[in-house]
Amino acid sequence: MRVEVPTPPPAETTAPTKSAPEAPLFSTAVASYTAEKNRAGEWRGSTEHQYRRFYELFSGFLGDKPVNAYARADIGRWVEALQQIPSTYGQSTVLRGKTLKELAAYTAANPSVDPVTARTVQKHTIALSGFFGWCRDRGHINDNPVTRAFRYKKDRRAREQRAAWEAPELNKLFASPIWTGCKSEARRSAPGTLMLRDALFWIPLIAVFSGMRLEEIAALRVEDVQTDSGIAFFDITPAGGKLLKTAAAVRRVPVHKELVGVGFLRYVEQQRRAKVERLFPELQPGGPDKRFGFYPTKKLSRYFDAVGIPDLDVHGFRHAAITGLQRAEVAEPIIRDLVGHEGNGSETHRYSKGYPLPQLADALNRLTYPGLRLEHLRARIKTSLGPS
Numbered sequence: 047m048r049v050e051v052p053t054p055p056p057a058e059t060t061a062p063t064k065s066a067p068e069a070p071l072f073s074t075a076v077a078s079y080t081a082e083k084n085r086a087g088e089w090r091g092s093t094e095h096q097y098r099r100f101y102e103l104f105s106g107f108l109g110d111k112p113v114n115a116y117a118r119a120d121i122g123r124w125v126e127a128l129q130q131i132p133s134t135y136g137q138s139t140v141l142r143g144k145t146l147k148e149l150a151a152y153t154a155a156n157p158s159v160d161p162v163t164a165r166t167v168q169k170h171t172i173a174l175s176g177f178f179g180w181c182r183d184r185g186h187i188n189d190n191p192v193t194r195a196f197r198y199k200k201d202r203r204a205r206e207q208r209a210a211w212e213a214p215e216l217n218k219l220f221a222s223p224i225w226t227g228c229k230s231e232a233r234r235s236a237p238g239t240l241m242l243r244d245a246l247f248w249i250p251l252i253a254v255f256s257g258m259r260l261e262e263i264a265a266l267r268v269e270d271v272q273t274d275s276g277i278a279f280f281d282i283t284p285a286g287g288k289l290l291k292t293a294a295a296v297r298r299v300p301v302h303k304e305l306v307g308v309g310f311l312r313y314v315e316q317q318r319r320a321k322v323e324r325l326f327p328e329l330q331p332g333g334p335d336k337r338f339g340f341y342p343t344k345k346l347s348r349y350f351d352a353v354g355i356p357d358l359d360v361h362g363f364r365h366a367a368i369t370g371l372q373r374a375e376v377a378e379p380i381i382r383d384l385v386g387h388e389g390n391g392s393e394t395h396r397y398s399k400g401y402p403l404p405q406l407a408d409a410l411n412r413l414t415y416p417g418l419r420l421e422h423l424r425a426r427i428k429t430s431l432g433p434s
Contacts, residue, residue, distance in 0.1 A: 129162065249326075249342055268317045367385070
């Protein structure tokens with residue numbers, strides 16, 4: 047992804063967007079915009095924190111002016127400066143609190159520091175465009191200066207260059223200590239004889255064979271694994287305080303036959319007999335949004351690095367499953383129902399009540415990874431599901 051900042055015509059680069067008089071200051075309007083988003087429940091803690099930082103960098107660079115005083119040329123200069131800030135500006139304590147100019151100067155003074163990616167620039171501009179769109183809708187400005195100041199172009203090579211979870215990478219992962227035996231609970235990446243069938247063991251397997259989001263998996267309760275007409279499925283709902291991404295995320299996802307084969311339903315029954323509420327009771331909510339997936343995401347990312355798979359992440363499991371379903375020629379509307387994607391807005395989709403569970407199960411069981419070897423996990427089903 048790269049961001050292009052075209053040179054606007056001279057007549058338009060000097061004049062700010064025309065609007066009603068007495069437009070509010072940027073800071074005042076941002077406060078109202080943020081409050082409205084929070085009241086509507088559209089933002090969670092991390093989004094508000096991130097966007098506040100974006101807006102601070104913007105106003106710190108261009109000044110806290112009435113919202114109708116920002117010209118397209120101003121937005122262009124802001125984007126150009128934004129592209130020069132360090133990629134670690136959000137994590138580094140050294141860079142915390144610095145202005146946009148100071149961040150850009152830091153990158154220039156340190157050749158080894160990588161600038162932000164185009165994707166990060168996109169996040170900033172989406173946040174700003176959303177704000178100015180809100181200002182336009184309320185009559186503070188006549189035009190959104192952000193959408194007219196630049197455009198995005200997707201890099202065709204990005205998808206080809208991006209690392210993906212294919213059978214060789216999955217084989218390497220599932221042949222590593224979490225799935226073959228580790229040294230101890232604290233040393234999961236060191237080979238040993240301890241088998242722990244816990245969240246770190248099950249989350250990648252479930253994700254690979256369901257396409258579910260990591261948070262959806264991590265937040266599962268025992269009662270969310272149900273059976274209907276002999277078909278086991280995950281009942282994905284907001285019940286129990288789960289954070290779902292969209293309304294389309296509410297759905298039933300069949301349990302893939304491979305998960306049954308490696309003992310997942312036996313694990314569920316074990317948890318049910320133990321009378322625990324959460325499928326993975328060791329997980330605690332974390333991060334600004336108090337997500338159950340916060341800690342396993344961090345732990346698995348470190349684990350991938352430790353076992354020699356540094357270029358892949360947990361979110362790639364979902365993409366691998368979607369790609370696998372497409373390769374199996376599963377119809378796109380069924381894929382959307384399985385993975386919880388919004389529809390395309392057509393009349394057919396709008397009045398669809400979803401696909402029956404048997405049809406979803408048949409479709410999901412067509413998901414395979416040719417060359418993937420899980421025999422060692424199936425063989426262990428005869429042993430205890432607890433530590434061995």
